[in-house]
Amino acid sequence: EIVLTQSPATLSLSPGEKATLSCRSSQSVGSYLVWYQQTAGQAPRLLIYDVSNRATGIPARFSGSGSGTDFTLTISSLEPEDFAVYYCQQRSNWPLTFGGGTKVEIK
Amino acid sequence: QVQLVQSGTEVRKPGASVKVSCRASGYTFSTYIMHWVRQAPGQRPEWMGWINAGNGETKYSQKFQGRVAITSDTSASTAYMELSSLRSEDTALYYCARDYGGGYFYFDYWGQGTLVTVSS
Numbered sequence: 001e002i003v004l005t006q007s008p009a010t011l012s013l014s015p016g017e018k019a020t021l022s023c024r025s026s027q028s029v030g031s032y033l034v035w036y037q038q039t040a041g042q043a044p045r046l047l048i049y050d051v052s053n054r055a056t057g058i059p060a061r062f063s064g065s066g067s068g069t070d071f072t073l074t075i076s077s078l079e080p081e082d083f084a085v086y087y088c089q090q091r092s093n094w095p096l097t098f099g100g101g102t103k104v105e106i107k
Numbered sequence: 108q109v110q111l112v113q114s115g116t117e118v119r120k121p122g123a124s125v126k127v128s129c130r131a132s133g134y135t136f137s138t139y140i141m142h143w144v145r146q147a148p149g150q151r152p153e154w155m156g157w158i159n160a161g162n163g164e165t166k167y168s169q170k171f172q173g174r175v176a177i178t179s180d181t182s183a184s185t186a187y188m189e190l191s192s193l194r195s196e197d198t199a200l201y202y203c204a205r206d207y208g209g210g211y212f213y214f215d216y217w218g219q220g221t222l223v224t225v226s227s
Binding site: 097 | 169202213
């Protein structure tokens with residue numbers, strides 16, 4: 001099973017600041033890496049698929065990069081609605097697995 | 108608009124079974140794969156399996172093999188997930204989630220979640 005490790009666990013930032021979230025895989029997942037956003041009490045929301053493709057309706061301040069085993073989600077300038085938990089997910093191997101999440105909180 | 112509406116909260120005793128439903132609307136149900144993902148309190152999401160609503164093909168995570176059954180009723184545009192031999196560690200929010208397409212294996216729409224509590 002592919003293990004995804006996200007860091008940091010918590011990121012404390014102010015609105016307008018840049019957020020950089022990391023997802024590291026225990027083995028290569030190629031470009032099959034996906035990012036979701038989850039706000040309290042809600043289901044996850046698809047943000048980015050296959051490393052860098054924004055899902056429908058996702059603002060341009062969200063971007064993804066990386067390949068192989070190291071991936072990054074960047075939020076260029078945090079809006080109030082961006083404070084949430086972010087998960088990465090790999091679709092390269094069975095079973096599909098998720099990272100442990102990064103909580104972006106208001107500083 | 109795409110909507111996935113799940114059945115309500117369930118409480119079961121250890122050893123029992125639970126069946127959760129997910130009614131889809133706003134798209135052609137039979138042309139997509141439907142997944143089930145669970146999330147225990149404060150934990151990462153955990154993928155359980157999927158069903159191809161068009162042909163009934165299923166695939167399960169090995170962790171749940173033998174305990175989970177995912178089925179669908181195309182006439183009702185509804186998918187079901189049944190989990191048996193429940194234990195306390197199965198207490199979680201269970202989500203249905205639509206595959207992005209016919210086998211992309213990521214999720215573009217999610218149900219609202221069904222809380223399953225297992226307690227004696």
